[in-house]
Every structure is written in C-alpha cells, then in structure tokens.
Amino acid sequence: MALNPEVDRVTDRIRARSEKTRSDYMARMRAAGEAGPARSHLSCGNQAHAYAAMGAEKEALASGRQPNLGIVTAYNDMLSAHQPFETYPAVIRDAARAAGGTAQVAGGVPAMCDGVTQGQPGMELSLFSRDVIALAAAVSLSHNTFDAAAYLGVCDKIVPGLVIAAAAFGHIPGIFIPAGPMTSGLPNDEKSKVRQQFATGEIGRDKLMEAEMASYHGPGTCTFYGTANSNQMLMEFMGLHLPGASFVNPGTPLREALTRAATERALAITGLGNEYTPVCDVLDERAFVNGIVGLMATGGSTNLVIHLPAMARAAGIILDLKDFEDLSEVTPLLAKVYPNGLADVNHFHAAGGLGYMIGQLLDAGLMHPDTKTVAGDGMNLYTQEPKLGDDGLNWTAGAGKSQNDRILRPTTDPFQKSGGVKQLVGNLGRGVMKVSAVAPERHVIEAPARIFHDQESVKAAFKAGEFTSDTVVVVRFQGPKSNGMPELHGLTPTLAVLQDRGLRVALVTDGRMSGASGKVPACIHVAPEATEGGILAKLRDGDLIRVDATAGVLEVLTDGVDDRPAVTPDLSANSFGMGRELFEVFRRTVGPASEGAGVAVAPALPA
Structure with missing residues (x-):
C-alpha cells in the first residue's frame, strides 16, 4: 500500500x-x-x-x-x-x-x-x-x-x-x-464511579480505599x-x-x-x-x-x-x-x-x-x-x-482479525474516522484536547469562565455548591515555569459530576491532565502560559470562553481582555518543600509546553 x-x-x-x-x-x-x-x-x-x-x-x-x-x-x-x-x-x-x-x-x-x-x-x-x-x-x-x-x-x-x-x-x-x-482487577469504570461517589459525599474514604486497592493490586x-x-x-x-x-x-x-x-x-x-x-x-x-x-x-x-x-x-x-x-x-x-x-x-x-x-x-x-x-x-x-x-x-x-470489535477494530470500520488529539488555537494561545473519550455533542462549549489558581480551589467551590450553570473552568499558573506543570487529575471526578448533572462544562489550563483524562472536554497545555505573558493571566470571572474542538478554536469572546493588566499571583509557595527548592533552575530555564517543556534538550536545539 x-x-x-x-x-x-x-x-x-x-x-x-x-x-x-x-x-x-x-x-x-x-x-x-x-x-x-x-x-x-x-x-x-x-x-x-x-x-x-x-x-x-x-x-x-x-x-x-x-x-x-x-x-x-x-x-x-x-x-x-x-x-x-x-x-x-x-x-x-x-x-x-x-x-x-x-x-x-x-x-x-x-x-x-x-x-x-x-x-x-x-x-x-x-x-x-x-x-x-x-x-x-x-x-x-x-x-x-x-x-x-x-x-x-x-x-x-x-x-x-x-x-x-x-x-x-x-x-x-x-x-x-x-x-x-x-x-486485571476492579474494572476501571467501576473505580471511576466510586471516585465520583466519593466526590459527592455519597460514600466514605473506606469505600474509596477499598476500590482503589482492588484496582491497583x-x-x-x-x-x-x-x-x-x-x-x-x-x-x-x-x-x-x-x-x-x-x-x-x-x-x-x-x-x-x-x-x-x-x-x-x-x-x-x-x-x-x-x-x-x-x-x-x-x-x-x-x-x-x-x-x-x-x-x-x-x-x-x-x-x-x-x-x-x-x-x-x-x-x-x-x-x-x-x-x-x-x-x-x-x-x-x-x-x-x-x-x-x-x-x-x-x-x-x-x-x-x-x-x-x-x-x-x-x-x-x-x-x-x-x-x-x-x-x-x-x-x-x-x-x-x-x-x-x-x-x-x-x-x-499475529491475529488476522480483531477478536473483539468493541475493543479493537480495522481501519475500514473504526470507532472514529480521526484520531484522539486536537489542537486548539486562538487569542488565548495554543492548547490540545484529547477528544477520543469526549462525546461529539460536547466538542464545542461556550460559557462564562470561573478563574482559579489551583485545583483545590475548584474542589472547594464545587463542595460549596457554586457551580449551578454552564461553566468553563480556567485553572491558570499551572505551567512549567509557574510550578512545574503538575497533572490536575484530581479535577476529573469533580468536573464529571457537573457534566453528569446536565451542565455544559469544560476545562482550560496551562497545566496537564493525567493520561487517564476522559469524558470532560479539557483544553490543556495552553501556551504561552499565564506566567509567560499568556492572555490566561488577564481573564476574569464571567468572561465568555469558546472551547471548540470541531473547528480547533480557543477564544475569549469578551471585548477588551487584552487591554487589562495581567494578574501576578504570589507563587513563592511553589518553590519550597518536597524538594521543590532544588528545582528552581528547572523552572527558570524550561521551554514552553508546545515545544516539549524541555530543560536538558530544548536550549541545545532551538527551533
């Protein structure tokens, strides 16, 4: 061929x-x-x-x-x-x-x-x-x-x-x-269900621990x-x-x-x-x-x-x-x-x-x-x-045909005609979305923003019942220069619960999600990150955001955002404890996520 x-x-x-x-x-x-x-x-x-x-x-x-x-x-x-x-x-x-x-x-x-x-x-x-x-x-x-x-x-x-x-x-x-x-242990969908039940307070930590141990066994x-x-x-x-x-x-x-x-x-x-x-x-x-x-x-x-x-x-x-x-x-x-x-x-x-x-x-x-x-x-x-x-x-x-077409299919009869990752580009920068697990009707989300600086604040707002309408959750200052770009895996159960309640929600962040990120649309790795002059640093609660994985667009639709001063939060807490003080040189020299967020490699081979 x-x-x-x-x-x-x-x-x-x-x-x-x-x-x-x-x-x-x-x-x-x-x-x-x-x-x-x-x-x-x-x-x-x-x-x-x-x-x-x-x-x-x-x-x-x-x-x-x-x-x-x-x-x-x-x-x-x-x-x-x-x-x-x-x-x-x-x-x-x-x-x-x-x-x-x-x-x-x-x-x-x-x-x-x-x-x-x-x-x-x-x-x-x-x-x-x-x-x-x-x-x-x-x-x-x-x-x-x-x-x-x-x-x-x-x-x-x-x-x-x-x-x-x-x-x-x-x-x-x-x-x-x-x-x-x-x-194989506890099926992954059952584990996910238990995590969502814990996020809503339906079960206690003992049941959550039981499920996790049965999965990772x-x-x-x-x-x-x-x-x-x-x-x-x-x-x-x-x-x-x-x-x-x-x-x-x-x-x-x-x-x-x-x-x-x-x-x-x-x-x-x-x-x-x-x-x-x-x-x-x-x-x-x-x-x-x-x-x-x-x-x-x-x-x-x-x-x-x-x-x-x-x-x-x-x-x-x-x-x-x-x-x-x-x-x-x-x-x-x-x-x-x-x-x-x-x-x-x-x-x-x-x-x-x-x-x-x-x-x-x-x-x-x-x-x-x-x-x-x-x-x-x-x-x-x-x-x-x-x-x-x-x-x-x-x-x-090897196998001449799939032994289970609910798991593995030929190119002539795929689950989707295109692959699992989409680039989104717009006035908010460049990011990516894993769309393979996101339902097609959720590939486009347009809603007011709620701005957060860490995932714990998102969870606190959720527990306080603050999410009652369609929302684009923006978690900024999570890029490699800000704090090493940690995964925000803990947001997955919370946002999934909101989506299951019928809300149209999406995540926009200069951070990462886990490799297990799933059904909630999430535009991640947004560059330039908030610390490096990204427009993310100028967003406010209520700004209208469009996350469009169909057209590949990431935009703030509210006028005048670019003219605002950028927020400059105190990030000093990211610099100490658990060895973080030893990695200051990495945060200073790391390249953008769009180029691999490299420290050891990127400076030696400029694009």
Whole structure:
C-alpha cells in the first residue's frame, strides 16, 4: 500500500524543518560511532576500575572482543510497574553470558509515580523528573565502557527521559525492555464511579480505599490506557521494543523469555557484529511520525504531546503541534481502552493488540513500513506476536482479525474516522484536547469562565455548591515555569459530576491532565502560559470562553481582555518543600509546553 499523502507531507515537513539540527546531530553520532568500540580507548587504569567487581568476566571485558551491555534501570519497588525490574539484571547477565557477551548495571535513574503524588506537592517535580532521568542515564553511560544499552523503564516520565538519553548516546544501540501490565482487577469504570461517589459525599474514604486497592493490586503497569501504557505502545511503534513485548504480564515464562531475547538482540546489533543498529538510525523522522500515528490510533495519553517533541529534539528532530493535528485528521481511532472505553490493556492485548493494529495501519498506508528497528528492518516484523513453545521463543503471524470489535477494530470500520488529539488555537494561545473519550455533542462549549489558581480551589467551590450553570473552568499558573506543570487529575471526578448533572462544562489550563483524562472536554497545555505573558493571566470571572474542538478554536469572546493588566499571583509557595527548592533552575530555564517543556534538550536545539 502506498503511503498516505498526508502522512508523507507531514514527514517531509518535519524533515525540512529539522534539516540543520538533524544533520548536525547525525554528524556527531557518526563521528562517535566511527571511533569504534568505546573500551578500546580506555586506559588500563580506567578499565581496571570498571571491571574490578566482575569476577570471572574480567578477562572477557578486558579483551574488548565480546560486546558489553550497559543496563540503565529505573527499578524501585514503590512503583508496581517497576517492581519486576528487581530481578532483570540477573536474568540479563545470565542471558548475555550464554550469548557470548557481558552485561553490567551502568546505573539507576529515579522513577516517581504520578499516582502517588497526584494532588500533592511532589507532583510539581513530576514533569522535571523526565529531564533528571535523562541526565542520570547520561551519567550512567558516560563511563564509555558499553557497546549497547538496555533501558529498563515503563511509566510516565521514565520512558521519555530514557529515550532522550538514548538519543544523546545515539551512536550505540539501545533496546527498551518492559515489565508488562498487572493482571486485571476492579474494572476501571467501576473505580471511576466510586471516585465520583466519593466526590459527592455519597460514600466514605473506606469505600474509596477499598476500590482503589482492588484496582491497583499487584506488580505491573496500571491497566488503564494512560501515559505508562501509551509509552509501551510508542516503543513498539518506534521500533525500540521487540515485537509484541509491551503487554505481556510480569512473572510469566513468556515475559522472561522476551527479556532474554532482548538481551541477545542488543548484543547482536553492536558495532562488533554485522548488524550494527545505533539508536540514531532508529530514531529518525519516520519513527516519530509512526509514534504519533500510534498515539492517535489508540487514543493515547496527552502527556505524549509534550514528551514526543522533547524526545525528538534530542535526536535533532523538531516536531510541532500542527504535525499532531494533521496526523490525527487522517488516522482513525481503532481502539477503545479505558478511559476511552470499558476494556483495559489486557483485554486490548487479547483482542489482537498492537500487532493487529500495526498491520492494519501499514495496510492502510498510515505508517512508514521501512524504518529501522531493534528487531531488524521494517515495521512488518511488528505485526508478528511472540510464542513460547517446546522449541523456545518464536514469532508467528499475529491475529488476522480483531477478536473483539468493541475493543479493537480495522481501519475500514473504526470507532472514529480521526484520531484522539486536537489542537486548539486562538487569542488565548495554543492548547490540545484529547477528544477520543469526549462525546461529539460536547466538542464545542461556550460559557462564562470561573478563574482559579489551583485545583483545590475548584474542589472547594464545587463542595460549596457554586457551580449551578454552564461553566468553563480556567485553572491558570499551572505551567512549567509557574510550578512545574503538575497533572490536575484530581479535577476529573469533580468536573464529571457537573457534566453528569446536565451542565455544559469544560476545562482550560496551562497545566496537564493525567493520561487517564476522559469524558470532560479539557483544553490543556495552553501556551504561552499565564506566567509567560499568556492572555490566561488577564481573564476574569464571567468572561465568555469558546472551547471548540470541531473547528480547533480557543477564544475569549469578551471585548477588551487584552487591554487589562495581567494578574501576578504570589507563587513563592511553589518553590519550597518536597524538594521543590532544588528545582528552581528547572523552572527558570524550561521551554514552553508546545515545544516539549524541555530543560536538558530544548536550549541545545532551538527551533
């Protein structure tokens, strides 16, 4: 199938926009790659330090003839999705020895859980943790003793941070190894119902806690289709996972077999062999277009609209919100996974999963088929699924059709003709809306504004019964420079209750929503943010706001708003406590959300 003309045009536009930065990046990567295996340039003293604790493997490491795999791990046992990584280094080292190589844990990176910090001061460090992860991974790999890298990470900021680091070390191969989703627990729609009941005071905290614990109940990724699982989808669509690796549950024989196979593959694609596949060759503009298409086809997390531009810039590629919008227009929504539907990712995987979806998109000409991947050349490899039999691990043809058309559909009969994300532009700035879970009759909301400076004030107004008519709730001074751009996930139940009562409501904010944001129309990531001269800082209660996801418009309709003085609230409370004082330099230097809200990357690669 010929490539869709719009996909082709967007790819060419990205390529042209990025010509200088990509060319400079690739020149640096080629120079580093041509220098040969890193260990050959280290002194004897350098190497002795690196191998001192490696026992019987010292000789193999010192010879430099066998590939050495550096493991960068985001393990901790507070994140359910990362707890399985505790045992991965031992498995990887064993698999490396069996394949004639060696492996060392190069270092660890921090991994915070947004589910724990939602609504708490620690959430103000969440977005910036992505850049900390990239920096920490760079420190891990800076010892220059590795021929390839294995990246162990799953959740919200962890995978984007690791991808940024992998791009910075793009002259060496890198493979991402997931942990998989937890088994299904309390259905997500039942959990959501309980949250709304708690928000209205119908039930107490004991019942809320009971529901939450029944939902988040074991090792693995949370089963709704939020940022963590969107990350896993992305790693397959961009060719950094082995095919079919994303949604295999932890603690299963297939999961371990895939980890061993990833180790073997990482060793096979180093510069010491005949299949040298550095990350810089995988992460080209076609891979990022494929990733955006995957985000739209699955109705994935809006957080990736921030992360993908930051990841791309690390590889010298400049993405724009217009690229997301144009690809969304031609990409059909093929999946209904909570919060877009009732199913979870385990149900999605059983229905045919990513292999079926990639096959459909390739057949429709909506993906680049000829990209380089860690598995080999071409995305057709990712239509296959792994099977573990008596003869070991093999890949076979995937599902020829969806096993449940309420969860997964072909491109000829999609849930929607266009994808899940819409750009909104107007006199209030630029923002995005995830429309895949929003009913079409709510795509346009025009109503008076209520202005707030934090989500707790919105909840207080709700409890006081102040929302009695159609309202556009504006929560400003939530951008990256104001307070690190925390997710405003706590607003979802409150606004959903108002909507269920028959009110027409929408949210407008320069902050983020969770990857699980759902049925309430929310224009988020508005840039310029209020702190940076955005018109949001001039709005007052009662101003008429139009949020139009059909026409892609975000406007204040009240006259004279631009002539008002901007509000300058006291934000000093955002600067201290829970480590926030350590991140002041991040708030001062962070780029706008529309360019990825980058700290470690954006200044180095200006648009």
